[in-house]
Amino acid sequence: MTLTELRYIVAVARERHFGRAAEACHVSQPTLSVAVKKLEDELDLKIFERGGSEVSVTPLGEEIVRQAQSVIEQANAIKEIAKRGKDPLAGALRLGLIYTIAPYLLPELVRHIIEHHPQMPLMLQENFTVRLLEMLRTGELDCAILAEPFPDAGLAVAPLYDEPFMVAVPQHHALAQLREVSAEALKAETMLLLGNGHCFRDHVLEVCPEFARFSSDAEGIRKSFEGSSLETIKHMVAAGMGVTVVPQLSVPRDAPEHLRFVPFSAPVPSRRVVLAWRRSFTRYEAIAALRNAVHACALPGIQLVRA
Incomplete structure (x- = not known):
């Protein structure tokens, strides 16, 4: 053998x-x-x-x-x-991220790693939670940034940050004039959702459980749309097709034309974002450096978790 x-x-x-x-x-x-x-x-x-x-x-x-x-x-x-013995951080780190985190966290995270840890290049994989967990199990990835909850796979987990949700609405929508929106107020709206496989879809359905089962009549069908990405859905919201719920980091610093982002009223729904890795993975310094790099990023509206 x-x-x-x-x-x-x-x-x-x-x-x-x-x-x-x-x-x-x-x-x-x-x-x-x-x-x-x-x-x-x-x-x-x-x-x-x-x-x-x-x-x-x-x-x-x-x-x-x-x-x-x-x-x-x-x-x-x-x-x-x-x-x-020569350099604890030497060597590539294979990192996976879910689709609703990668495009918003990676640009600044990658810049930070290049600047502070050039000897530890990131090899990146963007995918669904279930696929990233499988890749961790088989050793294709060293670690992954995920949103809780996810199936217990015997992984080591360190919290990164808590991310509140916001409501994205068309510019001239009635909700766009409010300072904050309740989950109850969304019941009467046309909700645009991510497709199956996206964990953020499940997070939105926790906030608005009435959209979990759509009726079979035309009105019920009209009230749903499943997109492949948050950016696609935001463009459709801007076009006036409905409203959606988005994570804070996906909110651009300069609001695009025809689109407004409104905070939720208390209790504000949110998700806990964590770093997960196999317990057998021995590059502890690399995990610590990656976590510190995330915490060093400018993440407006995000509550860092350092425990």
């Missing part, structure tokens, strides 16, 4: 396809397939079920792949220990 074979089975489990796993490992498919079969023969069990266009992992195979990932991480940790 070799580390190379362990890397191959982790890749196959991640890709669910021998060809794609071989590409990811920069080897030919026959080389990878022979190595995986050799390991299965050595262990006298099947790690993968081969059939159809997709490979599945057997129940025992799941345990073996998890252990293989742990062994690979421990082997990598030896190199990290050696690096830390």
Whole structure:
């Protein structure tokens, strides 16, 4: 049993396809397939079920792949220990972020890292919460910036900040004239929502639960729209198609024409944004540096959590 074979089975489990796993490992498919079969023969069990266009992992195979990932991480940790002796922050940090955080936090965060920690470049991945959690589990990411709550995956978590929500309305909408808006006042409005898979959609539905189930008549259908991004939805709000709820960081410092952002009245809905990483990840200094970099960013309207 070799580390190379362990890397191959982790890749196959991640890709669910021998060809794609071989590409990811920069080897030919026959080389990878022979190595995986050799390991299965050595262990006298099947790690993968081969059939159809997709490979599945057997129940025992799941345990073996998890252990293989742990062994690979421990082997990598030896190199990290050696690096830390020279520079604790040396080496790229693979960071994931959800779609409703990345475009608003990253520009200043990346500038800060480049300026203060150029030896630790960020390798970035923007995705849904569920996908980022899977990538953390398989070792494709080192850490991720997420919004709570999310499924407990046995991760280490450090809070970053609490972010209030605001209401985005067309410039000449009646709500645009108010100093603050209650969640109750939104019940009569046409609400534009992010599509399924976005955790911020769930946050909005907690504020306005009446939009969780739309009626089947035309009026009910008219009252809903599912967008792929907050920016798309904000443009549609500006066009007069309805209103929406947005996180504070997505509010531009100079309000665009035809769009107004109104605060919520108390109690103001918000979300807790956190940094999550695998407990087996050994670059503690890198995690601390990233968290400090987030806290050093100018985040207007945000309550930093330093505990």
